Amino acid sequence: MSRSSRAPSITDVARLAGVSVPTVSRVITGSVPVSPERTDRVMAAVRELGYRPNGAARALVTGRQSVIAVLASNTTRYGYATTLQGIEEAARLAGFIVMITVIETDEPAAVQAAVDLALSHPVAGVVVLKFDPPGAAALHRLPDALPVVAASGGRGDGVPHAVLDDTAGAMAATEYLLGLGHRTVHYVAVPTSGRRAGRATGWKRALTRAGVEAPPVLDAGWDPERAYEIGRELAGRDDVTAVLCGNDELAMGLMRGLHEAGRKVPADISVVGFDGHPMGRFWTPALTTVEQDFADLGRRSFALLGGLLGTGHTAKTSSTAARLVVRESSGPPPVR
Known part of the structure; x- marks a missing residue:
């Protein structure tokens, strides 16, 4: 065989090792024990030929698809990227390959194109990062017969969810600020995945329980630049003494805007920020935040999918609480 003419196949490995194709498959997948002597021969042939197992071919031999698709609208933001890391780590340990498809917008054509691209491959199941409108829209366009799990801050949509309890985290942060003596807390919001936004809900619920009317929500999207502008706007208001931001990047932009407008x-x-971005503790002042374990969210997402695929325990939801981390950016209100 000329290596320049074509990629080596599993048949080539079997021929060089002097074993059957099923034996090579058993060695590569670990599905059935193979004698040490035959395993050494197969692995020596794999190395000599430079063979790389093909997911589709492996699926034909084992009867199980080996690819997991992940649908996400972004792969660069801290929460998204760290969740993807957790999914990939768990999938790799279970012998699966992760394929990521980015959903550009929540426009129907873009969502359908992303779903079609992901399902054009032989996938065993799908994890959707339902952190925003594109993710929520994609969830509704997947076939009912396909194993699907959502990773998000909320539940619903008839599929298993790995959840971060955004509502409880926002309540804790708001109650903490009120406990310091602030009369109210303003909220700078990130986009939501549906009508019920967990962070906004928790913020408003804490204010209501304290008998405080919630001020208007300040929408910043995902843009720290917009949060920076909001910071400069809020700097001129005497009624603003505490702000909860929908994520840490917005909090950093907001603090920069306040600083440049002369407010300390x-x-x-x-x-107070949200998510526990690792750069928050290096900011000046160090950022108080609601810390969430996104890598664990990714691992829990894959564990739920494993249950649907018959490789783990079946469960409908998996939820963990957030943790308020108090640093230098929060304190009592100024004395007027």
Whole structure:
């Protein structure tokens, strides 16, 4: 065989090792024990030929698809990227390959194109990062017969969910700021995956329980630049002493805007972020935040999918609580 003419196949490995094709498959997949002597011969042939197992071919031999598709609208933001890391780590340990498809927008054509691209491959199941409108839209376009799990801050849609309890985390942060003596807490929002936004719900619920009317939500999208502009706007208001931000990137942009407008954090305005971005503790002042374990969210997402695929325990939801991490960016309100 000329290596330049074509890629080596499993048949080539079997011929060089002097074993059957099923034996090569058993060695590669670990599905059935093979004698040490035959395993050594197969692995020596794999190395000599430079053979790389093909997922589709492996599926034909084992009867099980080996690819997991992940649908996400973004792969660069901290929460998204770390969730993907957790999914990939868990999938790799279970012998699966992860294929990521990015959903550009929540426009129907874009969502359908992403779903079609993902399902054009022989996938065993799908994990959807339902953090925003594109993810929520994709979830509704997947076939009912396909094993599907959602990773998000909420439940619903008739599929198993790995959940981060955004509502409880936002309540804890808001109650903490009110407990410091702030009369109210303003909220700078990220986009939501549906009508019920867990972070906004928790913020508003804590204010309502304290008998405080919630001020208007300040929408920043995912853009720290917009949060920076909001910070400059809020700097001119005497009624603003505490702000909860929908994520840490927005909190960093907001604090920069306050700083450039001449307001001090936390002496004039306290700021609390969300998610536990690793750069938050290196900010000046160090950022108080609601810390969430996104890598664990990814691992739990794959564990739920494994249950649907028959490789793990079946469950409908998996939820963990967030943790408030108090640092330098929050404190009592200024004395007027």
